[in-house]
Amino acid sequence: MSIPVPELPPLTPGARRVLDAASxxxxxxxxxxxxxxxxxxxxxxxxxxxxxxxxxxxxLVVSYLQHRDARWRDxxxxxxxxxxxxxxxxxxxxxxxxxxxxxxxxxxxxxxxxARAEIDGPGDAPLVLAEARREKEWLLAVFAxxxxxxxxxxxxxxxxxxxxxxxxxxxxxGMGTFTEPFVNARDSARRILESTPSDAx
Numbered sequence: 001m002s003i004p005v006p007e008l009p010p011l012t013p014g015a016r017r018v019l020d021a022a023s024x025x026x027x028x029x030x031x032x033x034x035x036x037x038x039x040x041x042x043x044x045x046x047x048x049x050x051x052x053x054x055x056x057x058x059x060l061v062v063s064y065l066q067h068r069d070a071r072w073r074d075x076x077x078x079x080x081x082x083x084x085x086x087x088x089x090x091x092x093x094x095x096x097x098x099x100x101x102x103x104x105x106x107x108x109x110x111x112x113x114x115a116r117a118e119i120d121g122p123g124d125a126p127l128v129l130a131e132a133r134r135e136k137e138w139l140l141a142v143f144a145x146x147x148x149x150x151x152x153x154x155x156x157x158x159x160x161x162x163x164x165x166x167x168x169x170x171x172x173x174g175m176g177t178f179t180e181p182f183v184n185a186r187d188s189a190r191r192i193l194e195s196t197p198s199d200a201x
């Protein structure tokens with residue numbers, strides 16, 4: 001399978017500074033805690049430049065999530081390239097990708113989950129809610145396709161189980177409940193895959 005990376009519009013230098021500053025601030029301190037004044041000051045631009053480039057704070061949050069997601073997809077694609085043959089090892093490559101990604105990129109957990117946790121209800125930040133949901137639906141679809149390629153029976157159901165392990169691990173990273181949750185999740189996923197019937201068994 002190939003990993004589609006969304007085509008994101010090019011950014012002007014000013015927009016890039018805004019997005020970089022916002023991304024750091026949103027991830028480290030939360031979306032609601034950070035106002036556009038703080039972002040503009042950190043980026044060295046005026047609020048007018050921020051609004052001219054992104055239109056609204058919500059659109060900036062969506063751009064922040066989309067650019068992180070694009071980097072994550074590139075990272076996943078690189079790990080899948082190392083395991084080209086369908087099978088359990090290729091499915092587990094998603095967990096391997098997460099193990100390599102988390103230390104430098106996700107020490108506070110998943111940006112999409114964190115953003116979703118700040119949304120008060122369906123009417124609050126609908127674009128952010130839709131983007132967070134899209135990212136999770138994409139990963140679930142990747143798990144399902146990899147399980148299908150590997151010949152596992154009922155790949156959609158298996159993908160849901162693996163997604164639960166993945167999501168539990170990334171939330172545990174953010175909570176700091178115990179160390180190396182993705183090691184535990186990967187080992188559990190391996191044991192599940194070993195015990196799941198496939199067309200090759």
